[in-house]
Amino acid sequence: MRILVTGGAGFIGSHVVEQCLAAGYEVAVMDDLSTGRRENLPEGVPFYRADVADAAAVQRVFEVVGPEHVIHQAAQVSVSRSVREPGFDARSNVLGLLHVLEAAAQHEVRSFVFPSSGGVLYGDVWEPVSEEQPAAPVSPYGISKLAGEHYLRFFAREYGLRCTALRYGNVYGPRQDPHGEAGVVAIFLQRLLAGKPPVINGDGKNVRDYVYVADVARANLLALGSNLDGFRAYNVGTGLGTDVNDLESKLRHALEEVLREQGRKTALPAVVYGPPRPGDLRASLLDIGKIQRELGWQPQVTLQEGLKRTAAWFAGKAPGI
Numbered sequence: 444m445r446i447l448v449t450g451g452a453g454f455i456g457s458h459v460v461e462q463c464l465a466a467g468y469e470v471a472v473m474d475d476l477s478t479g480r481r482e483n484l485p486e487g488v489p490f491y492r493a494d495v496a497d498a499a500a501v502q503r504v505f506e507v508v509g510p511e512h513v514i515h516q517a518a519q520v521s522v523s524r525s526v527r528e529p530g531f532d533a534r535s536n537v538l539g540l541l542h543v544l545e546a547a548a549q550h551e552v553r554s555f556v557f558p559s560s561g562g563v564l565y566g567d568v569w570e571p572v573s574e575e576q577p578a579a580p581v582s583p584y585g586i587s588k589l590a591g592e593h594y595l596r597f598f599a600r601e602y603g604l605r606c607t608a609l610r611y612g613n614v615y616g617p618r619q620d621p622h623g624e625a626g627v628v629a630i631f632l633q634r635l636l637a638g639k640p641p642v643i644n645g646d647g648k649n650v651r652d653y654v655y656v657a658d659v660a661r662a663n664l665l666a667l668g669s670n671l672d673g674f675r676a677y678n679v680g681t682g683l684g685t686d687v688n689d690l691e692s693k694l695r696h697a698l699e700e701v702l703r704e705q706g707r708k709t710a711l712p713a714v715v716y717g718p719p720r721p722g723d724l725r726a727s728l729l730d731i732g733k734i735q736r737e738l739g740w741q742p743q744v745t746l747q748e749g750l751k752r753t754a755a756w757f758a759g760k761a762p763g764i
C-alpha cells in the first residue's frame with residue numbers, strides 16, 4: 444500500500460508514519476513544518492514541504508507520490524488561535540482539507556482518514572457519549588472539524604472515496620509539543636523536568652478521556668485497511684475519565700519511577716493552582732463501542748503505562764536534571 448500522510452511530521456502523524464513503516468507500507472509525508480519537525484520522522488521517509496492551503500503544491504505532491512491511501516493529519520490545531528483568527532483556521536482546516544480531498548478524488552485514492560475531535564464536537568459530557576450525540580461545536584476549530592466531516596460525507600457519496608473520521612479524545616504521548624495550549628501531559632512533564640511546578644488551571648476536577656498516541660495511530664491504520672464503504676465516524680478514546688488532579692499525581696509517580704530507574708534525583712516541585720481557563724470544558728468522555736465492533740480496535744496501553752512511556756521519553760530529552 445502507498446500512503447500519503449499529511450501532517451506526518453507532527454505529534455500524531457509521526458506515530459502514524461512509524462506504524463505504516465512497521466506494517467511494511469510505502470509512506471510519504473507532506474507537511475509545512477508550521478508545528479511539525481523533520482526530526483520526528485524516521486530517516487529516509489520521502490518528505491515534501493508543502494502547505495495544504497496551496498492547491499497547486501498539493502497537486503504536485505499527489506502527482507509525484509501517487510498515493511492509494513491518504514491519512515490527513517495536517518491541521519492548525521490551536522482552539523484559541525481559531526477563536527482569534529477564524530480565517531486562519533479555515534485556511535488550513537477547511538480549504539486545505541478540500542484541496543487534499545479534491546486531489547484524492549482526482550487521483551482515485553481508495554481511502555481517506557481524517558482526524559476529528561470528540562471534545563470539540565460534543566461539548567461538556569459527563570458520561571461516555573456515542574457518535575449519535577448531536578454535534579454542537581463552539582469554536583471555529585470545532586466548526587471546521589464538523590465541516591470537514593460533512594465534506595468527507597460528500598466526497599464519499601459523490602466520488603466513492605472511502606472516508607473515515609476519527610473523533611479523538613485527549614491524545615498524549617512522546618513527541619507531543621509542550622509549548623502548545625493543549626497537551627497537558629507534555630506541558631506538566633516539561634515543567635517538572637525543568638524544576639518548575641506544574642500549574643493546574645482551576646480546581647483540577649475537569650475530566651478528560653486520555654488516549655495513548657500509539658493506540659490512536661493504530662486506529663488510523665485500521666480505518667485505512669477497512670473495506671467498509673461510504674463515510675464513517677468513530678470515537679477514539681478509552682471511555683474512562685480522569686480528572687487533572689488525578690492525572691498530575693499519576694504522572695508525577697510515573698516520572699519519579701523513571702528517574703529512580705535512571706539513578707537520577709526524584710525531588711519534583713509541588714503542583715500549584717491557577718485561575719480556571721475561560722471556555723475549558725468540565726468533562727469530555729467517549730463511548731468506543733462502535734469502533735470496537737466495526738474495526739476491532741481497542742486501546743491497548745493503560746494510562747499508567749502510557750504515562751510512564753511518555754515520562755521516559757521526556758526524561759530522555761532532559762538528561763541534565
Ligand SMILES: NC(=O)c1ccc[n+]([C@@H]2O[C@H](COP(=O)([O-])OP(=O)(O)OC[C@H]3O[C@@H](n4cnc5c(N)ncnc54)[C@H](O)[C@@H]3O)[C@@H](O)[C@H]2O)c1
Binds near residue numbers: 454620
Ligand atoms: N492532539 C490531540 O489531542 C488531538 C485531538 C483531536 C484531534 N486532533 C487532530 O489530530 C491531528 C494531528 O494533531 P497533532 O496533535 O499531532 O498536532 P501537530 O501540530 O503536532 O500536527 C499537525 C501537523 O500538521 C502540520 N500542518 C499544520 N498546518 C499545515 C498546513 N497548512 N499544511 C501542511 N501541514 C500543516 C504541522 O506542521 C504538524 O506537523 C490534527 O488534525 C488535530 O486537529 C488532535
